[in-house]
Amino acid sequence: MPDFAYIRARTIAEAVEALSADPQARALSGGQTLIPSIKQRLAQPSALVDLGAIAALRGIAREEAHLRVGAGMRHAEVAADAGVRALAPGLAALAGLIGDPQVRNLGTLGGSIATNDPAADYPAACLALDAEIETSARRLPAEAFFTGFFETALAPGEIVTAVRFTCPRAGAYAKHRSPASGYALTGVFVALLEAGPRVAVTGAGPGVFRWAEAERRLAEGFTADALEGLVPPADDFLSDLHASAAYRAQLVAVMARRALAGAIAGSRG
C-alpha cells in the first residue's frame, strides 16, 4: 500500500477539522470499500481520518416514530439489534444480507451511504423508510442526499453522523444478489408508512430510486396482488456483464412482489 498519514479522530469536530484541513484526506470507517481501492491504487489519499473511535457515531436509539442509527454502526450490529428487528424488521434483514460476514462485521452504515454505490442495499432502505440523513453540518432527506451515480450531497469535510429511519407500519426488503460480489443485482424495499406506501429500488439503475407506478398501485390498496403484472420499463436500467437491463426489470418486478408479500406477512397492522 502507498504511504498515508493516519489520524484517529476522537470527536466529530476533530474529524471535520482534519478533513477540512487537507483536501486529499479521506474519512475511514469500516474500510471495506476504501482499503481495497487504496490497495488497487484507485484512491491515493494523503491521510486517513479514522472515525472508529468517535463515540457520537455509535448507537441505535428509538426517537418516537423513528430509529436513529449512528453512522458508525456496523451492518452486523444493525442486523442483530433487537430494536431494529422489532420496529423495522425489513431494515434488520437488509443489513443481514449485505456482503458476507467479514464485510458485515466491519462495514458501516455511514460508509455505505457516503459511497452511494448503485448496487448498495442501504440506500433502498433510506428512501423507502423516508430517512433523514444527519451530517456534521445539517440534516437532509434521503432523496436530497443521494444525488447520482456514486454521488451524494456531502460537501468536502462533511461527514455522515446518523440516519433517522421512519418506523414503518409494514416493510420488507427482497434482494437478488449478484452472485460474485454479493451486492444487489436488484433490491427492492417496500414499506407502508403513515404517509403512504413507498417502493425503493437499488441495483437496477444508475442510482437508487423510488418506483412511482408501484407506489401508486399500492396506494390504491396495500394487498398481496397489487403489483401483479407490473414490470418497470427497462430503458434507464444498467446493462452489464452481470445482467441485461431487461433482466433487471424482471427482477425489479419479482423482488417488489416478494418484498410486498414479506411486508404483508410481517405487518404490524
Add this chain to the structure above:
Amino acid sequence: MKFGSGQSVRRLEDVRLVQGRGTYTDDIALPGMVHAVMLRSPLAHARILSIDAGEAAAQPGVLAVYTGADCDAAGLGDIPCTTSVRNADGSRVFVPARRPIATDRVRFVGDTVAMVVAETVEAARDAADLILVDYDELPAVTGTARAADPAAPVLYDAHGSNVVLDWELGDRAGTEAALERAAHVVALDLVNNRVVVASMEPRVAIGAFADGRYTLHTPSQGVHGLRDRLAGAVLKVPPETVRVLTPEVGGGFGMKSFVYPEQALVLFAAKALGRPVKWRGERADAFLTDTQGRDHVTRAELALDAEGRFLAVRVDTIANLGAYLSQFAPFIPTLAAGGMQVGVYDIPLIHQRVRGVLTNTTPIDAYRGAGRPEASYVIERLVDAAARETGIAPETLRERNFIAPDRFPYRTAYGSVMDSGEFARLLRTALARADQAGFAARQAGRAREGRLSGLGMAYYVERTAAGQEHARIRVLSDGTVRLHVGTQTNGQGHETALAQIVAERLGIDIERVQLAPGDSDALAEGNGTGGSRSLVMAGGAAGQAADAALEAGAALAARELQTERGALAYEAGVWTAPAGASIGLFDVAAIAARENPEAGGLGADAAFSAATNTFPNGAHVCEVVIDPETGVVEIARYTVVDDFGVVLNPLLVAGQVQGGVAQGLGQAMGEQAVYDPETGQLLTGSFMDYWLPRAGDLPDFDVTKQEVPCRTNPLGVKGCGEAGTVGACGAFVNAVLDALAPYGVRHVDMPVTPEKIWTLTGGRMP
C-alpha cells in the same frame, strides 16, 4: 496410531495448515532479498514502439529495470511449449516464440513488458508506474470460433493464421459412413466455457544465485520437470546447476505445472544483481497471467441404430489456446483425452478433429481434468439429447450401450485398453441413492409452489496419467521415516496417503512417516502431480522403496540376531528370531547409520513404472429446483457413486470428489472468464466480477464408492483427483435441461446463469 489401507485417516497435515503453521513460498525470506514487480501490458494487442525506463530506474530503492532487450542480451531462451502433438497432415504444430519479457509486440492484457527490481515491493510498484511505453495498438481477437475465421486479426504474421494446430484421431471415413446410414443422428453445438483456475495461493517465485548455482523457491506441481525446462530451455545451463524447491502449495489444479516467465526472470535478476529476488503475484496477476482452462466450441454428433445402440461419434472442436502456447497447451484438447468422447459406451467408431487457435487472451493449459471433463461433457450431453429425441429413458439408453463387465479388458475405439468397470451397477446404485423413484412426487409438489424440478445424470470416465515415478526412503535412528517422492503435494493430502502406505508396509505408526517437501536435489528424478497420478505412481514407488528398505534391514537384523535371514519374522516394526531374540526397525536403522553414515540410515530408492492408465469412473446424479421467475437454480441433491478401485483412504477420496464436483459445478453454473471482444480486456478480472461457488451455493454431496479393483497396478487403485470435475458439468446441465424440457428447450450453454434460464422460461411456469 496404526492405520493402514482402507481407513479414513484424518489428514496429518491439517493441524499444521489450519493453524497457519504451514510454510508456503511467500513465507520464505532470504537474507538480502529484494522484490520484483512486473509491468503488464494494458493492451491486448499492440506493437511496442519504445520503452523509456529512465525515470523508473532512477527512483530511490530501485536496483534495476529489465526489458525484453535485456533478456535477449543475456541469451535467455523462450518459455517452452513441449509438445509431441502433430497435425493431421504430419506437419509440426506452430509454436510461437514466447520471450520471458515481450520485445516487439504484446499479445494479451497482462503480457510482461518490464520487470522492476527494488528494495521494497512498493518502491518497485511506484517505479513501474513511471515506465513509459509507447504502443501502437492493433486489432484484437478473443473469440474462439472467431479466431479461426480468415478475416480475423492475426497474432503471428509469420504464421499468417491463428490456427496453429489441426489434429485428427480415429476413422474419418468409417464414422462418416456410419453417420450417413444411421437410423438416428443427434447433433449438438456446445460451448465449453473458459474458466480461471483461482488457486488459493497465488504464484510466487524467489530466485537466488550463489557459487555458480541457481536456486528457485516456487509453488509447483513437481520440482524436477520445472528444473529441467528452466535449465534447458530458458537459462540454457545444465540441469544440475539449478535447484528447485517447493514447500507447501495452496492448490495447483494443473496451472502450477508449467514454467512461467516470472520464475526465469527472478533467477536471471538474482544472478545479475547478486541478491535474491522475490516476485509474488497479486490476485490481479493471477487473473491475468495464470493459465486458464477449457474454452472449446464443439460440433458433436452421435449416430444410433433403430434400437438405440450407439454406432459412432463425430466431434469437431475449436480450442482456444490463448496468446502463446503454454507448456502442454496443444496436448490438452488432443491427446490428453483423445477419443474419450466415446465415454463408457461400446462405440466402435469415432472421428475427432481439433483445431487449436491463438487469440489475444491469457494462455490456456491443463485445468483439473485437462481434456477429460470436456470429452465427458460432449458424450454425456449427446446421450441425454439422444434419449430425449428417441424417447428412451436416459438411464435405459446408457445401460443399453455400456461396455458390459464381461468385455474387459476392453479396447476402445481410440486405442486405450480399459481394465475394469461395472457401469450399470454403479448407475443403478446412484439412481437409488438419489431416490429417482421419488422424483416425480417431489417434482409435482414443487410445481404446486411454482417451481420447476429437473433430474439429470452423467456417467463419467477418467483416464489417469501413467509413466514412471521415484521414491526414496530413509528410516532414521531418531524413530522417524523420511519419504521423498517425485510427485508434489498441492494440498490433496499426499502426506497422509503416502504415509499410510509406508507405515503399513513397515508396520509402524503413521505419525513417524514424514513426507519431505519438494527438492530437486533430494531425488534425482520425478514427474510431479497431475493427471490424478500421485497415489498410483508415487504410492507404488513409496511402497516399493519401503519393501526394499525392509529387505536391507532384514539382512542387518539377521546378522545382529545371528540367525538365518529366512528364519526371521517381522511384525509391528520388530524382527524376531526363532529363539525369541528381537530387534526393532529403528535400532537396525541406527546400526545402518553407524556403518554407513553417508546414507544416513536404513534406506532405499525405488522407481515405479506403470505403462497403463487407470480408468476411474462413476455416476453423478443431480437434482435441481428452478425458480422460473428469476431463473435461479438450486441444487436440491447431488449424488456421486465412484469406482476408484481399491480405496486407500475414503476420507481423502471423498474430499477430492467434493472439491472436484464443486469446481465442475462452478464451471457449469456461473464461472466464466469474459474478454471484451473488441478491446480484449478481461472483464472478469477480480472476484467482484468473477463468480466462484461458495460453500453456501452448493448442497452436501452424497459421495459413496463401489470398489472394482484395478487390474493393472499392484495397489488395485484408480486415480481420484480429477474425477469429480469430469462428471459434474454434464450432470448439472442435463438436470437443467430436464427441468426446461416442458418449454421445448433442448440446449443451453454453460455457464447456465439465472438470466439465461429466465430468457428460456419467460419468467413463467410452462
